[in-house]
Amino acid sequence: MQFSKMHGLGNDFIFLENLENQEMNYPEMAAKWCHRQLGIGADGLVIVLPSEQADLRMRIINADGSEANMCGNAIRCFARYAYERKLVQSAAFSIETFAGIMVPEVIIRNGKVEAVRVNMGRPDIRRANIPMMGDETAAINVMLPVEDKEINITSLLMGVPHTMIFVEEAEDIDLKTIGPMIEKHPYFPKGTNVNFVEVVNSDRIKIRTWERGAGATLACGTGSCASVVASILNEHTNRTVTVELQHGELLIEWSEDGTVFMTGPAEEVFSGEIIF
Secondary structure (H helix, E strand, C coil), X not given: CEEEXXXXXXXXXXXXXXXXXXXXXXXXXXXXXXXXXXXXXXXXXXXEECCCCCCXXXXXXXXXXXXXXXXXXXXXXXXXXXXXXXXXXCCECCEEECCEEEEEEEEEECCEEEEEEEECCCCECCHHHCCCCCCCCCCCCEEEEECCEEEEEEEEECCCEEEEEECCCHHHCCHHHHHHHHHCCCCCCCCCEEEEEEEEECCEXXXXXXXXXXXXXXXXHHXXXXXXXXXXXXXXXXXXXXXXXXXXXXXXXXXXXXXXXXEECCEEEEEEECCC
């Protein structure tokens, strides 16, 4: 079976085509192949599938075998993969995900893919839809009890659940200690991704992310979108924000009609053959 290795700002994925929609054990494959020492190594497995609702369908299986509804970095990689392999006919096309239909546009300069802009849809701040325990009010700058202290958080659904914590220095956060405590907190019955957000100025933020099912990752597209939305809701930034990640930047726009747009790179690293 042929595969390709791709990444969005360091958030890396193994890509497989299954356009005939054959039956496969994706969780077992992801857990084996995503292992950094015993497999190819990746944050997740992305499968390219046919769709009855859109041009193509994307499924993403985390490194631990769990399935994600959406992934912002993966969908940019997916868009480049599909465009360069001529699986679609135009630079803008539709992708079916468990979070709904997403519409990426491949940006071409001098005949090469420079970036991908994605309509990420609208965030949902209703606790029941995140899902998050509590009353019907939005979880904007609320207190979350964590062991013997309380942490101010903002939580929302950006295709997948995200919880934002504003900090002075994002790079100083102990992700491996604090991340799992929030990810698996009983307030989040299905878990949550965790983003530590440092506001640089009204047009720029830095984030570090602990991803549900993947752990600490170098970048998170949906997390970047959610962090910008949270920054705006907490009156920290403007509506167009550059997000600094460990290996580059994303441009996130929250339009007046509520739609979030994400623009950033997607790179192919290598391809090969998996032998069962």
